[in-house]
Structures are given as structure tokens and as C-alpha cells.
Amino acid sequence: MRSLLHRMNPSVKFVLITVCMFTMAFFFDPVTPLLFWAGVLLMQILFSQTDWKKWLFFMIPFFIMAFGYFWTTLVFAKETVGPIIWSIRSVHVTELQLHHALSLSFRVLAFSSLSLLFALTTNPVTFILSLMQQLKLSPKIAYGILVGFQFLPVIKDEFIQIQQAQRLRGIVQKKNTLQRLLDTRLVLIPLLAGAVRKAERSAFAMEARGFTGERRGGFFHEILVDKVDAFLGVLFLFVLVLSCTNSFWLG
Amino acid sequence: MLKSWKLKEIVLMSLLAVVFGIVYLLFLHVGNIWAGFIGPIAYEWIFGIWFIVSIISMYIIRKPGAAVISETIAAAIEVLLGNAVGPRLILSGVIQGLGAEAVFAATRYKRFDIWILILAGVGSSVFSFAYGYLLGGFTVFSTGYVALMLGIRILSGALLAGVGGKAVADGLLATGSLRGYAISRPKKGDARA
Numbered sequence: 001m002r003s004l005l006h007r008m009n010p011s012v013k014f015v016l017i018t019v020c021m022f023t024m025a026f027f028f029d030p031v032t033p034l035l036f037w038a039g040v041l042l043m044q045i046l047f048s049q050t051d052w053k054k055w056l057f058f059m060i061p062f063f064i065m066a067f068g069y070f071w072t073t074l075v076f077a078k079e080t081v082g083p084i085i086w087s088i089r090s091v092h093v094t095e096l097q098l099h100h101a102l103s104l105s106f107r108v109l110a111f112s113s114l115s116l117l118f119a120l121t122t123n124p125v126t127f128i129l130s131l132m133q134q135l136k137l138s139p140k141i142a143y144g145i146l147v148g149f150q151f152l153p154v155i156k157d158e159f160i161q162i163q164q165a166q167r168l169r170g171i172v173q174k175k176n177t178l179q180r181l182l183d184t185r186l187v188l189i190p191l192l193a194g195a196v197r198k199a200e201r202s203a204f205a206m207e208a209r210g211f212t213g214e215r216r217g218g219f220f221h222e223i224l225v226d227k228v229d230a231f232l233g234v235l236f237l238f239v240l241v242l243s244c245t246n247s248f249w250l251g
Numbered sequence: 252m253l254k255s256w257k258l259k260e261i262v263l264m265s266l267l268a269v270v271f272g273i274v275y276l277l278f279l280h281v282g283n284i285w286a287g288f289i290g291p292i293a294y295e296w297i298f299g300i301w302f303i304v305s306i307i308s309m310y311i312i313r314k315p316g317a318a319v320i321s322e323t324i325a326a327a328i329e330v331l332l333g334n335a336v337g338p339r340l341i342l343s344g345v346i347q348g349l350g351a352e353a354v355f356a357a358t359r360y361k362r363f364d365i366w367i368l369i370l371a372g373v374g375s376s377v378f379s380f381a382y383g384y385l386l387g388g389f390t391v392f393s394t395g396y397v398a399l400m401l402g403i404r405i406l407s408g409a410l411l412a413g414v415g416g417k418a419v420a421d422g423l424l425a426t427g428s429l430r431g432y433a434i435s436r437p438k439k440g441d442a443r444a
Contacts, residue, residue: 014338021339025386061280064287072290076396100391107388115337124331138253140261145324148265149331155269188270188419193426195266200431203259213258 004047004228005117010127011134012229016236017114023240024110030102031246037110039239044117047232055116062112066105073101124149130223140213147202151195158194162187255314260432264308264317268325271304272332275325291387292396295403299411302375305351306368306416311423313433315360318371322348343382350378351412369413376401376408 005013024033044050077097084092125146132142163184166172172183278300285293308321326344330337351371358367380401383389389397420434429435 014341017338018342021386025388028388028391061283061287065283065291068286068288068290068293072292073391076290076392078391078393100388104388104391111339111386112337115339118337119330127331128327140253140256140258141320141324144258144261144265145268145327145331147262148269148324148328151266152269152332155266155273189422189426192267192270192419192423193428195270196263196423196428199263199266200259203257203262206262207258211258213253 001047002049004232005044005121006048007228008121008232009134009223009225009229010122010130011223012225012233013118013122014127014131015135016233017118020114020236020240021111023244024107027107027244028100028103029247030099030106031250032243033103033106033110035243035246036239037106037113039243040110040113040117043232043235043239044113044121048117048121050120055120058116058119059109059112062108065112066108069108070101070105073097073104077101126223129219129221133219133223134225136215138213139215143206143211143213147199147206151198151202154198155191155195159187159191162190253316256316260312260314260317261320263312263432264304264321264324265328267304267308268321268328271325272328275301275329276332291389292400292403295400296407297411298376298379298404299372299407299409299413299415302347302351302372302379302408302412303416303419305348305375306371306412307420309351309355309371310363310368310417310420311429311432311434313360313363315356316352318351318355319345319348322351322375339386343379346382347375347379350375353378365414365417368417369409372408372411372413372416373405374408375412376405380404 020036024036027033074093074097075091077094077100084094085098086093128137128142128145128149131137132139163172166183166186172186278297282294282297302322304325305318305322309317311317322344323341324344326340326342329340329344351374354367354371354374355363384397389400392400423429424434
């Protein structure tokens with residue numbers, strides 16, 4: 001049970017999450033996104049082996065962001081008519097405004113939670129392979145992305161090397177933190193020049209080994225859609241419908 | 252559409268996306284923290300940085316689709332890097348790319364001077380704003396505030412993506428590593444060497 005979300009087909013998960021987000025965009029009451037957020041969390045608790053410490057760490061910026069949305073909506077709201085429930089200096093908050101503010105904040109939290117559910121239960125390589133096999137992404141692009149992804153550690157090393165070389169030659173001085181942050185822009189061009197060369201070399205190597213980029217019938221790593229996807233798909237839509245229709249059954 | 256694309260051009264876009272994927276993530280964290288204090292308008296100042304890959308790629312490769320494909324790849328790579336914003340980034344990548352692509356398509360992929368690059372940055376700004384308007388629920392904000400957000404985003408797109416993108420690509424051209432891409436092809440009227 002605890003591994004269901006990890007075993008789910010990444011493309012199916014991706015499509016479901018997109019559908020959920022676009023549906024949520026049409027609701028401006030606080031209860032719908034709150035219920036949806038609760039549903040997403042419940043699913044993640046039941047069907048995934050999430051490292052919750054990591055989850056909390058990733059969520060912190062979104063809590064801050066939700067707070068930003070909250071007070072901005074209160075101060076810069078469009079509709080300012082209706083009964084005022086509280087006032088702070090010249091800012092008068094109406095009930096509708098408070099509803100909108102809470103709604104947007106909960107929406108931020110629901111969206112981030114949904115995104116984290118995806119990020120923490122999906123293997124990146126499987127995701128790209130699945131996009132190619134289920135959603136018909138061109139193999140040229142799919143393998144292109146994977147090549148770039150594999151180069152990530154190399155580029156990280158190169159970044160440090162270039163920085164050290166520049167410091168050695170006295171191009172950049174270790175002054176203060178701000179100066180050092182600004183000096184990182186000098187690393188960008190050499191780093192990109194190296195990246196361009198790597199791109200050419202690996203593309204050549206791929207073609208030399210017979211990669212044509214044409215679509216094919218079979219794959220070495222086959223990513224399947226099975227019963228787990230049907231079950232979780234229904235569950236996702238159930239949570240979505242349940243939270244969107246809350247006004248009917250909550251009264 | 253992909254038939255005329257060389258593999259090395261696609262891998263180039265992917266590697267550009269990796270380098271800028273890291274830059275994007277950095278800006279996202281700065282934006283997130285800032286947004287807690289000054290609200291969603293915090294992102295508007297730095298929004299242009301997210302369009303830079305589409306402009307650099309189009310400026311270098313000069314083929315139909317370069318803007319939208321590169322921005323989509325960049326978004327996908329960002330998701331692979333373990334971005335907490337997650338899969339919806341891919342969609343915003345497509346939309347931002349389409350904004351820039353529309354401008355280049357309007358010139359029939361013939362002009363790549365600074366003004367067109369700036370316009371492409373503006374195009375991305377407008378497209379991404381429309382998308383953000385829907386998903387971010389900006390309808391609840393007052394019109395003046397929304398107009399201010401849009402204005403800052405357009406400015407950011409024009410400067411960071413348009414001017415900044417050209418500066419980066421020109422710097423890269425000067426290193427000589429872009430030989431073999433459309434940007435290095437002699438223009439009409441150039442002396443043939």
C-alpha cells in the first residue's frame with residue numbers, strides 16, 4: 001500500500017495533477033482548496049513513503065508565499081463592498097475579502113503539496129521515459145533531456161573549477177558576500193561555452209552509435225499503465241469532485 | 252517539425268537548460284522568500300530570467316520552434332532537478348515559450364536584432380501573465396494592482412530576457428564555441444572568408 005504512488009505511471013500522475021490544478025483555479029472560496037489540500041495530504045500519507053522532514057523543508061517557502069498572498073489579497077482586493085469585519089488603520093477587511101485571501105493562500109498550499117507529492121514519489125528518468133512512451137514525446141527530445149540531466153554533476157564540478165581558476169588568476173577577489181555573488185556571473189560564459197562543446201560531442205557520439213531519433217515500437221525499459229493507475233486515478237478524481245462539491249454536502 | 256532539427260541542436264538546448272535550470276532555481280528561492288514580505292508582486296521583477304533560455308536558443312539556432320521547445324526542455328529539466336513547484340512548471344514553460352515564439356514567427360524567423368529579442372521577452376511576459384492570472388487567481392486583486400504587476404513583468408521580460416539574453420549569447424559567440432550553429436553563419440553582405 002505504502003508504495004502505490006511510487007509505482008504509479010508518471011504520465012498518468014502528471015495529467016491528473018494538471019487537471020486538478022486547472023479545476024481548482026475556478027474556485028474562490030476557502031473551503032474547496034482546504035479540503036483538496038487535506039485530501040492530497042491524506043493520499044500521500046496513505047500511499048507513499050514520504051520523508052516528512054524533507055517535505056516540511058520544501059514546504060517552508062510555500063508557507064511564506066501563502067502568507068504573502070494572504071495579506072496582498074486583503075490590501076489590494078478588487079471588491080471592497082460588504083460588511084466590514086475588522087479594520088487596521090485605513091485597511092477595512094470585508095468578509096468577501098477574507099474569503100478570497102484565505103482561498104488564495106490555501107490554493108498556494110494545495111498546489112505546492114500536490115507538486116511535492118509528484119516530486120517526492122517520481123523517479124526523474126522514469127518520468128521522461130514515460131512521457132516518451134505514453135504521451136508520445138519525440139525520442140529526440142526525450143533523450144536530449146536525459147543527456148542534459150546526466151551532465152548535471154559534471155557541470156556542477158566545472159562551475160567550481162572555473163570559479164577557482166578565476167580566483168587563482170586574480171580576476172575575482174574574495175571580498176564580501178554580495179561581491180562574490182555578483183562575481184558568479186563571470187563564470188556563466190565559460191560554463192556555457194563548455195556546455196556547448198559537450199552538447200556537440202555527445203550528439204555526435206549518439207549518432208555514431210546509430211541513434212536516429214525516430215519513433216519505435218518497442219523499448220528496452222517499458223513503462224506500463226496498469227491497475228494501480230486506474231485505482232489512484234479514480235481516487236484523485238474522487239478527492240477533486242468531493243472538495244469541489246463541498247457546498248452541497250456541507251450545507 | 253522536428254525533422255529539420257539536428258540532434259546537436261536539441262542536446263545544446265538541453266544543456267543550456269541545465270545551466271539555466273540552476274539559475275532559475277536560485278531565482279525561485281529568492282522570489283519565494285521575498286514574496287512572503289511583499290506578496291506575489293515579488294516575482295514580477297525577476298520574471299524575465301525565466302524566459303532567457305528561449306531567447307538565447309532562438310538567437311543561436313534560428314529555427315521554427317526553438318523558443319518553445321527550449322523553454323519546455325528547461326522546465327522539464329527544472330522538474331528533474333527536484334523542483335518543488337513540480338509538474339505545472341512544464342506547462343508554464345510551454346506557455347512562456349509560445350509567447351516568445353509568436354514574436355519570432357511574426358517576423359518569419361528572419362530578424363534577430365535586439366528589438367525583436369526585446370519584443371520576444373515582452374511576448375513571453377504577456378503570455379505567462381495571462382496564465383498566471385488564471386492559476387494565481389489574480390481576478391480578486393484590484394485592477395490597478397494587476398496593471399502594475401503586468402507592467403513590471405513586461406519591463407523585466409524586456410530587460411532580463413531580451414537584453415540579458417542577447418548579452419549572454421553574444422558573449423558566448425565571442426568564445427568561438429558556436430561555430431556550426433546558425434548564429435555564426437555569414438550574413439548577407441559579409442565578406443566571404
